[in-house]
Amino acid sequence: MAEPPVNAAERLATLTSWRADWSGLRVAVLGLAATGFSVADTLAELGADVLVVSEKAEEEYARLVPVIGARLHLGPLDPVPAELAAFDPELVIASPGFPPSHAVIRWARESGVALWGDIELAWRVRDKVVRPDGTPAAWVLVTGTNGKTTTTRLAATMMKEGGLRAAPCGNIGVPILDAVRDPAGFDVLVVELSSHQLWYLGLSAIEGQPVPHASVCLNLADDHLQWHGSFEAYRDAKAVVYRNTRVACVYNKADEATRRMVEEADVVEGARAIGFDLGVPGPSDLGVVDGIVVDRAFLDDRRTSALELTTVAELAERDLSAPHVVANILAAAALARSLGVEPVAIRDALRAFRLDPHRIEIVARAGGVTWVDDSKATNPHATASSLAAFPGAIWIVGGQLKGVDIGDLVAARGPASKAAIVIGTERSDVVAAFRRHAPAVPLFEVDHTETEDVMTRAVELAAQVARDGDVVLLAPAAASFDQFRGYDDRGERFAQAVRARIERGTRDEHDDASSGTD
Known part of the structure; x- marks a missing residue:
C-alpha cells in the first residue's frame, strides 16, 4: 500500500484526476470574476478548503461564494492580507489579471507555495466527463497577439460541422473549467489562451502540463508589456502553447517568431509543424493558390496535389476576405484538419460563419x-x-x-x-x-x-x-x-x-x- 503524501508538493503531484483526493486541500483563489469563480466553484465541488481573495467583486459572485461553501476576503491586496497569510495555503490559483509583479504573486513565489492558473487545474480534472471510449476531450490550444477569438470560433465551428462535439472556451469568455464540468461532455475543447494564462502554465509541474492534440500561435507583436515586463517575457509566455503538442504545431509562415517557437518547442515525438500564410503552400502547409484556399498538409499525396477548402471570392461574399481574416481561416482549418474534419465540412462551416461584433x-x-x-x-x-x-x-x-x-x-x-x-x-x-x-x-x-x-x-x-x-x-x-x-x-x-x-x-x-x- 502506497504511503500517503507527507507534504504539500507530494500531495499536489497526486492530484491529476477529478477522482483524486482533493478534500481539505487549502487553496487560495485570487480574483473573483468569471474565471476566479469557476476555479472556486470547481474546488468547492472537489471538497477543497477554499479562500477567495479579491480587491473587488460583482455582487452576484460575492453572494454565491458562501453558497458554494467557500470563504471570501474583499479588500486591498498590497500588502498581503493577514487573513491570507493566516490561511497558510498549500496552493494558490490566480486569475489571469494578476501580473508577476503583484504583491500576492510575489508573496506566493517567495513563500514556496505552489502557484497555478485555471488552465492547469482544468487539465488535472479534465476527466470529470469522458467520451464514450472513456477518454477525456482532446484539447486544441490557440494563442497569438491578434486573431485568437476569431480563430477559436472558426476552428470550433468547423469541427462541429465535421461531426465533432467541440466547445470554444478559455479566454474567449467561457471559463475552461465550466466546459470541463459540462455534463453533456465534448470531443474537443478549443481553448483560447492569453499570454497571462500561458505565463502561469509555464510554471506548471510536469503533471499539470497539458498535452494538446494541436496548437497554434497566430502571430507575435508588442502587447501587454506592462504585465509581462518585457517583450522577451511576453514571447516566452506565448511559446508555451506548443509544449507537449502531440499531432500538429500550426505556425504562421509570415511571422518568423512563430516558426522559431515551434523549432524550439519540446513536443511529443511525431508531432508535425504545419505552416500557413497567404502564399502558395509547401507540402506541409495551408495557403492560397490563384484565389483558392487549399490544404497541402493533411492528405497522402501532398507533394503533388492539394485539397480545395474554399475560395477568396466566396469569403468576400461574407465579408471574410480581409487578409488577416483569411490567415485566421487557414489556421483554424489546419487545426480542424488535424482532427480529420473533411474539406466539405470546412467549406460549409465558412458559409454560415460571421465575425463577432467590433471586428472589421x-x-x-x-x-x-x-x-x-x-x-x-x-x-x-x-x-x-x-x-x-x-x-x-x-x-x-x-x-x-x-x-x-x-x-x-x-x-x-x-x-x-x-x-x-x-x-x-x-x-x-x-x-x-x-x-x-x-x-x-x-x-x-x-x-x-x-x-x-x-x-x-x-x-x-x-x-x-x-x-x-x-x-x-x-x-x-x-x-x-x-x-x-x-x-x-x-x-x-x-x-x-x-x-x-x-x-x-x-x-x-x-x-x-x-x-x-x-
Missing part, C-alpha cells in the same frame, strides 16, 4: 462613405491588419497604449491615411507620432473627456473629411478602459454615433425638401 464590422454605408468598427484592434499589430484591409481610410485611433510605442505603426501606415482623428487619454503620444512620421496627414484631436461625447465628436470630425468612396475606420491600436467600459462599449458607441448622424442627415434632407416651393 461594417456598421453603415451612407452618402458613399463606409463606416467600419474594428474596436477589437486594441494593439498596433491588429490595427496594422485593419489598415491593410482599408488603405487610405480616415483613421480613428487612440486610447490606453499599455506601454507599447505606437510610433512604428504610424510610420508604416499613417502616411497613407486620408486623416487621423485621435481619441483617448494618451493622445499626446499618438499626436507626436503623427507629427514625426506623417506630418502631411490632417490631424484632429478629440479632447472631450465625457464618454457620451467622445464618439459623437470623432464621428463629426470624420464626416467633415469623408467624401464619396472613403472609409472611416475605428481601429484604435489601444485599450479602451480610459474612456469606455471595454472595446465592445467603444465600438457600440461608435456605431450609435454613426447611425445618429446618418439619421440627422436624412432628416435634414427631408426637411429641406419639404420647405421647397413649386
